[in-house]
Amino acid sequence: MKTQDRPLDEDDLAMADLADVADWTRVAGPDSDASGPAVVRALVQRVTAATDWQPWPLAAGEEIDPLVASWGFTTRRGSTIIVFDGLAFSDCRNSGWIAYEIEPDDIPAAEAGLDKAWPDHLELARKHFGDPDYLGDESSPTFLDEWARGAGADRRHLAVWVRPGAQIHLFSDKPTRDPLTSSVCVNYAVYID
Numbered sequence: 001m002k003t004q005d006r007p008l009d010e011d012d013l014a015m016a017d018l019a020d021v022a023d024w025t026r027v028a029g030p031d032s033d034a035s036g037p038a039v040v041r042a043l044v045q046r047v048t049a050a051t052d053w054q055p056w057p058l059a060a061g062e063e064i065d066p067l068v069a070s071w072g073f074t075t076r077r078g079s080t081i082i083v084f085d086g087l088a089f090s091d092c093r094n095s096g097w098i099a100y101e102i103e104p105d106d107i108p109a110a111e112a113g114l115d116k117a118w119p120d121h122l123e124l125a126r127k128h129f130g131d132p133d134y135l136g137d138e139s140s141p142t143f144l145d146e147w148a149r150g151a152g153a154d155r156r157h158l159a160v161w162v163r164p165g166a167q168i169h170l171f172s173d174k175p176t177r178d179p180l181t182s183s184v185c186v187n188y189a190v191y192i193d
Contacts, residue, residue, distance in 0.1 A: 001106035005097045014079040014090035015128040025165030026050035028192045029085025035069035088190040100183035110175040118157045121186040125170045132159040166192045
């Protein structure tokens with residue numbers, strides 16, 4: 001197993017950007033599997049009307065692929081946020097702890113790494129979002145369904161903040177032997193209603 005442990009600076013900025021959105025109902029789109037230029041244009045219009053985020057520009061002659069259902073935005077803090085009709089997440093590639101190239105015998109070390117990294121991520125999330133509406137981990141026998149049915153699936157830790165039109169989830173991946181998990185980290189996403 002290989003690991004990287006980087007400062008949380010990028011996550012600090014991205015969480016601040018997500019916390020700036022007071023009402024996610026203005027960002028939410030139709031609950032469908034639709035994709036393509038019309039979906040992306042509507043998404044861009046909603047996000048730019050609700051935030052000061054700038055959509056990724058199209059290059060001269062570039063067109064939106066018919067299979068695309070999301071778009072990227074750059075915030076004033078320099079974060080990259082990817083938005084779908086029902087989901088938003090930051091693209092922080094150089095922030096936080098990660099384990100990768102995990103082998104079956106590495107599962108305990110991956111779990112220990114997540115347990116060590118979790119408190120710093122949780123403290124940072126509290127800085128931006130306040131106290132969570134839910135906080136749990138897989139040590140509880142009812143963790144899988146404590147927050148909502150299946151919310152603990154594939155998670156080792158979970159914290160949830162409820163906002164108008166959305167839930168912000170901070171979570172750590174749950175490493176498994178079968179199927180073998182290749183990488184784990186602490187992450188967060190906005191699930192838009």
